[in-house]
Each structure stands twice: as C-alpha cells, then as structure tokens.
Amino acid sequence: MKIGIVGLGLIGGSLGWDLREMGHKILGISRSEPNCQRAIELGVVDDASTQLNILAEAEVIFICTPLAALAPTICSLIPHLSPNAILTDVGSVKTPVVKAVAPLWHNFVGGHPMAGKAESGLEAACPNLFVGAPYVTTPVETTPQEAVNIVEEIARSLGANLISCSPEDHDRAVAWISHLPVMVSTGLIGSCISEPDATILKLAQQLASSGFRDTSRVGGGNPELGVMMARYNRSELLRSLHQYRHCLDRIILLIEQENWQELEQLIMLNQQARPEFIPESC
Amino acid sequence: MKIGIVGLGLIGGSLGWDLREMGHKILGISRSEPNCQRAIELGVVDDASTQLNILAEAEVIFICTPLAALAPTICSLIPHLSPNAILTDVGSVKTPVVKAVAPLWHNFVGGHPMAGKAESGLEAACPNLFVGAPYVTTPVETTPQEAVNIVEEIARSLGANLISCSPEDHDRAVAWISHLPVMVSTGLIGSCISEPDATILKLAQQLASSGFRDTSRVGGGNPELGVMMARYNRSELLRSLHQYRHCLDRIILLIEQENWQELEQLIMLNQQARPEFIPESC
Numbered sequence: 001m002k003i004g005i006v007g008l009g010l011i012g013g014s015l016g017w018d019l020r021e022m023g024h025k026i027l028g029i030s031r032s033e034p035n036c037q038r039a040i041e042l043g044v045v046d047d048a049s050t051q052l053n054i055l056a057e058a059e060v061i062f063i064c065t066p067l068a069a070l071a072p073t074i075c076s077l078i079p080h081l082s083p084n085a086i087l088t089d090v091g092s093v094k095t096p097v098v099k100a101v102a103p104l105w106h107n108f109v110g111g112h113p114m115a116g117k118a119e120s121g122l123e124a125a126c127p128n129l130f131v132g133a134p135y136v137t138t139p140v141e142t143t144p145q146e147a148v149n150i151v152e153e154i155a156r157s158l159g160a161n162l163i164s165c166s167p168e169d170h171d172r173a174v175a176w177i178s179h180l181p182v183m184v185s186t187g188l189i190g191s192c193i194s195e196p197d198a199t200i201l202k203l204a205q206q207l208a209s210s211g212f213r214d215t216s217r218v219g220g221g222n223p224e225l226g227v228m229m230a231r232y233n234r235s236e237l238l239r240s241l242h243q244y245r246h247c248l249d250r251i252i253l254l255i256e257q258e259n260w261q262e263l264e265q266l267i268m269l270n271q272q273a274r275p276e277f278i279p280e281s282c
Numbered sequence: 283m284k285i286g287i288v289g290l291g292l293i294g295g296s297l298g299w300d301l302r303e304m305g306h307k308i309l310g311i312s313r314s315e316p317n318c319q320r321a322i323e324l325g326v327v328d329d330a331s332t333q334l335n336i337l338a339e340a341e342v343i344f345i346c347t348p349l350a351a352l353a354p355t356i357c358s359l360i361p362h363l364s365p366n367a368i369l370t371d372v373g374s375v376k377t378p379v380v381k382a383v384a385p386l387w388h389n390f391v392g393g394h395p396m397a398g399k400a401e402s403g404l405e406a407a408c409p410n411l412f413v414g415a416p417y418v419t420t421p422v423e424t425t426p427q428e429a430v431n432i433v434e435e436i437a438r439s440l441g442a443n444l445i446s447c448s449p450e451d452h453d454r455a456v457a458w459i460s461h462l463p464v465m466v467s468t469g470l471i472g473s474c475i476s477e478p479d480a481t482i483l484k485l486a487q488q489l490a491s492s493g494f495r496d497t498s499r500v501g502g503g504n505p506e507l508g509v510m511m512a513r514y515n516r517s518e519l520l521r522s523l524h525q526y527r528h529c530l531d532r533i534i535l536l537i538e539q540e541n542w543q544e545l546e547q548l549i550m551l552n553q554q555a556r557p558e559f560i561p562e563s564c
Contacts, residue, residue, distance in 0.1 A: 114489055114491055116492075133491070134488060134489050134491070136489065163485070163488055163489070165485055169481060169482060169485055170485070172477075172479075172482050172485075173482050173485035173486040173488075173489050174486075174489060176473075176474045176477060176482075176486045177474065177486045177487075177489055177490040177491075177493070177494040178489070178491075178493055178494070180470065180473070180474075181470060181493050181494055181497035181498075182493070183530075183533050183537075184466055184467075184469075184470050184497060184530075185466075185497050186533070186548070186549050186552045186553075187466075187526060187529040187530045187533055188462065188463060188466050188526065189552035189555055189556050189559075190529040190532075190533075190548065190551070190552050191458075191462070191522065191525045191526040191528070191529040192458045192459065192462075192555075192559070193551075193552070193555045194525055194528075194529065195454075195458060195525075197454075199451060200451060200454050200455050200458075203445070203447055203451055203452070203454075203455035204455040204456075204458045204459045204559070205558045205559050206416060206445055206455075207396060207416050207418070207445070207455050207456060207459055207460070208459040208559035208560065209396055209415070209416070209459075209460075211459070211460055211463050211464070211499075211500045212459040212460065212463055212559055212560075213559075213560050214496040214497070214499045214500065215463035215466060215467050215496070215497055215499070215500055215501075216463075216556055216559070216560075217493075217496045217497070218493045218496065218497055219497075219549075219552055219556075220552060220553050220555075220556035220557075221553065222553075223546045223547075223549035223550040223553055224546065226545070226546070226549045227542050227545050227546045227549065230537045230542070230545060231540075231542055234537060234540070237537065238534065238537055238538065240473065241530070241533070241534050241537070242534070243473045243476055243477075244469060244470065244473040244530075245527070245530060245531070245534070246473070246476075247469045247472040247473040247476065248465075248466075248469045248523070248526075248527060248530070249527070250472075251465050251468070251469055251472075251523070252520065252523050252524070252527070255465075255512045255516060255519065255520055255523070256520065258513075258516070260509050260512070260513055263508070263509050263512060264505045264506065264508070264509045265505075266468070266472065267468050267501075267505035267508045267509065268505040269472070269475075270468045270471035270472050270475070270501055270502060271468075271502050271503065271504075271505055273471055273474075273475045273502075274471050274498055274501075274502035275502075276487045277471075277474070277486070277487045277490035277494055277495075277498070278490065278494075278495050
C-alpha cells in the first residue's frame with residue numbers, strides 16, 4: 001500500500017518505521033527540508049518532501065501534525081489527493097478535529113494512537129512504539145465503513161489495541177486520564193515553588209524523591225502540549241477540573257475536621273479503584 | 283556496636299541487614315514471635331524477641347514502629363535501657379515525635395531515612411536500601427552532640443546523604459514533596475471514579491497509560507500511611523493543600539478565560555522548576 005505521513009516527528013516517524021518494515025511504500029511530508037532528508041537517512045520513509053503533491057498516489061494518509069495545524073494542513077492537502085484517498089489523524093483530541101475535517105473530506109477517520117515517550121521529534125522515533133498501546137478510532141455516522149476497516153487494519157498490524165468510540169466519548173475519557181493529570185501535576189510543582197521561605201524550599205528540593213518525581217512528571221512536560229490539551233478539550237477538561245476540585249475540597253475538609261476514619265475510607269476506595277486503570281504490563 | 287531495632291518491617295529489617303553486614307551486633311524486637319523467627323532466618327538480626335529486656339545492653343536503638351506506636355513504645359522501653367543508650371526513630375513526621383520523646387529520654391535524636399519501596403513488611407527488607415537516599419536528623423537544643431554524632435555516623439555508614447534541620451523545617455518541607463503529592467494523587471483517582479457515565483469510566487480505564495499511572499501512584503498507596511501523614515503533619519499539610527488549591531484555581535481560571543498565553547507561561551515555569559527537585563539519578 002502507498003501510505004503518506006504528513007508531519008515527521010515522534011509519531012509520524014515511528015509509524016513510518018513500522019509500516020515501511022511491513023513492506024508499505026511510505027511517502028513523508030515535513031515543512032523542513034533537512035527533516036525530510038533525515039527521515040530518508042533513518043529509513044522511516046521511502047521518499048520525503050516539503051511538497052504535498054508527492055502524495056498524489058497515496059492510498060492512506062496519516063496526518064501527524066500538531067492539533068492546531070491539522071485543519072489547515074488538510075485544506076492545503078485536498079487539491080493534491082486522489083479521490084479515494086483515506087485520511088486519518090493522530091490528534092489527542094477528537095471532537096473539534098472530526099467536526100472540522102469530516103465536512104472537508106468524506107473518507108476521513110479520526111484516530112488517536114495513545115503511545116508516546118518523554119522525547120519528541122523525529123530523532124525520538126523508534127520501532128514498535130504502538131505495540132500494546134490503545135489505538136482509538138472515532139468514526140461518525142458519515143464515515144465510510146471501508147475507510148474505517150482499512151485504518152483499523154493498519155492500526156492492528158502495528159500491534160496496537162483497537163478501541164472504537166465516538167469523538168465526544170473519547171474526549172471526555174482522555175480529559176480524565178490524560179489531560180486532568182497534567183493540570184493536577186503542574187499545579188503540584190507550582191504550589192511547591194510558591195513556598196516563600198527559601199530554606200524550606202531548598203530543603204524540599206533536597207528531600208524530594210520518587211513520590212514527588214512521579215506525581216510531578218506529566219506536569220513538568222511540554223507547555224505547548226499542555227496548552228493544546230486545554231485549548232482543544234476545554235469544556236471536558238474544565239468539567240474534570242471542577243470535579244477534581246470538589247474531591248480535593250472533600251479531602252481538605254476531612255483533614256480539617258480530623259475525620260481520620262472517613263479519610264482512610266476515601267483513600268482505600270481510591271487504592272482499590274486504581275488497578276482498574278493500570279494495564280498489567282505497567 | 284550493639285544496636286537494637288524495635289519494629290522489624292521494611293525499614294527496621296533493611297537497617298538490620300546493612301548494619302549486621304558491617305559487623306554490628308543486631309538485637310531485634312517485634313510484637314510477633316513468628317516475625318522474630320523470620321528476622322533471625324533472614325539474617326537481619328543476631329537475636330530477636332518480643333521482650334524488650336533483650337535491649338538492656340544496646341548502645342543505640344532505632345525505633346522503627348509506625349508513628350502512632352512510637353511514644354508508647356519508648357515509654358515501655360525506658361525501664362529496660364542502659365542509662366547511656368541512644369534512641370533514634372525513623373518516623374516520617376518529626377515535630378510531634380521530638381516533642382513527645384525528648385522529655386522522656388535525654389539521649390534521643392529524631393531521624394528520618396527517606397528510603398522506601400512499594401512493598402512493606404519484613405519480607406520487603408533488602409540490603410542497601412538507604413544508599414544515596416536523604417537521611418534527615420532533627421536535633422534540638424537539648425540533644426547531646428555526641429548522640430547526634432553517633433546516629434549520623436551510622437547513617438553515613440549506610441551510604442545515605444545526611445541532612446540536618448529543625449523538626450519544624452523537616453515537617454514543612456515533607457508536607458510539600460511527600461504528603462501533598464499523596465493527597466493530590468488520591469484526589470485524582472477519586473475524581474476519575476466519580477464519572478457518572480459507566481461507558482466513559484470504562485473507556486477511561488482502557489485508555490489510561492503512563493501519565494495516569496505515574497500521577498496516581500502515591501495516591502493509590504497504603505491508606506493507613508496516608509492518614510498517618512495527615513494526622514501527624516496536619517497543620518503543615520493543610521497549609522500546603524490550601525496553597526495547592528489556590529494554584530489549581532488559577533489554572534481553572536486561565537482555562538475558563540482562554541488565557542492560553544498565561545497558561546503556557548505557568549506550565550513553562552513549572553517545567554523549568556521541576557529539575558531542582560529531581561535527583562539526577564531518578
């Protein structure tokens with residue numbers, strides 16, 4: 001199959017890596033000529049260009065740009081596409097993407113491979129990034145079943161676990177387990193550094209260990225990505241944040257009231273609930 | 283040196299492991315006879331008993347019981363001690379411990395080795411648990427310098443990084459980096475499971491990956507330990523929680539106002555601040 005990849009970063013590069021290995025012909029697009037050359041050198045594409053017209057014969061095209069660039073990229077891409085080409089994206093928010101793109105191109109399937117690592121960019125690309133990771137597709141009523149089947153077949157060939165749901169359900173679920181943790185975690189760092197006594201702050205920095213490290217990890221990540229989540233999934237994230245504040249207020253109240261029994265009960269329920277969220281492999 | 287260890291769990295057992303390896307004679311106390319036998323089998327003590335009088339000749343005694351048992355344990359222990367015996371503890375909160383114990387026994391040095399692992403109990407004990415970990419001592423005005431020197435020398439021999447501060451500074455610092463993260467993290471789990479739509483909750487469980495796993499880890503831990511932190515470090519934890527809520531409210535406001543520039547600025551400051559808290563080895 002001739003597969004196009006627009007945006008040669010961590011996700012685009014890793015997709016190219018695995019799909020080319022399987023024998024597909026991979027055509028890459030990047031805004032940067034040196035990045036195109038590097039992708040060819042790394043062997044993650046057969047050919048790469050800054051010019052969209054190299055995708056004229058592509059059968060399936062993965063749009064792997066940042067969310068903000070997605071709709072404009074697809075607008076520029078459309079004049080170059082073969083009429084039966086299937087478009088799919090890898091954006092971490094689905095409702096605004098599907099709403100913007102579905103009217104522009106019939107054969108569009110919203111997608112979200114939930115794989116990643118701390119590093120970003122083409123140099124971070126690697127084989128087997130998607131193995132065992134959830135790969136969500138978010139077809140809507142107007143999405144042709146054949147296009148869905150082909151995208152899902154490719155996702156399955158990457159070793160990912162396919163999950164299908166509506167764009168709205170996807171966004172509500174990821175608000176809880178992906179976007180809320182970022183805000184909760186960045187707030188933790190922000191409050192610690194607000195300590196006005198320099199001696200205490202220094203001591204806190206010296207004493208911080210794995211508990212602080214893990215709880216603050218996603219909050220210490222890429223600020224652009226954090227803003228993008230908030231921007232594109234604003235209403236769902238706000239809903240989660242308000243509910244989170246409610247839970248936090250409950251914890252504060254129990255500690256103020258020295259209601260240790262209910263606090264223990266609350267933590268115990270959370271302890272028991274956590275394994276339902278954590279894949280056994282983690 | 284003859285060293286007593288009261289409480290043969292993860293910390294007490296691991297202390298015995300390393301100190302016995304160095305040639306000290308280790309005398310262990312546990313409330314459970316089978317646990318005493320197991321400690322002897324594992325080789326973490328030379329002798330162990332449920333009877334406190336085996337510590338009559340101990341020169342230094344580590345109290346490794348849970349916080350709530352600390353002061354009563356020391357009261358029962360005092361009649362059996364040699365008059366020059368040095369007592370030290372490993373509790374994760376220091377102000378109430380030092381206040382309770384210093385009047386009971388002159389030669390007492392508050393201590394907190396900040397090492398741990400997910401598992402607890404004697405079976406989790408292991409060699410070199412304290413290597414590279416902070417070991418805080420919290421001497422007060424009345425603490426004899428010689429007692430401090432001896433406890434610090436032992437801590438140093440374990441490979442730990444010694445830090446000395448007042449009990450109050452310790453408790454304020456650990457509220458930020460150890461106790462606040464537990465509450466922040468358990469609140470995250472609690473809010474996720476409050477999702478009323480079962481389909482969304484199921485989807486969230488399927489899609490949760492490393493971000494949720496790390497942010498929720500300490501909140502999904504031992505409920506008794508969480509309550510103990512809140513109970514013994516209540517005022518400092520509340521101070522941190524109120525400040526955290528203030529930071530969270532700021533984040534919510536920025537998202538409500540769609541003030542993406544300031545949100546990015548805020549996340550960026552936190553991203554830049556985080557490495558100051560994270561040891562290079564992490």
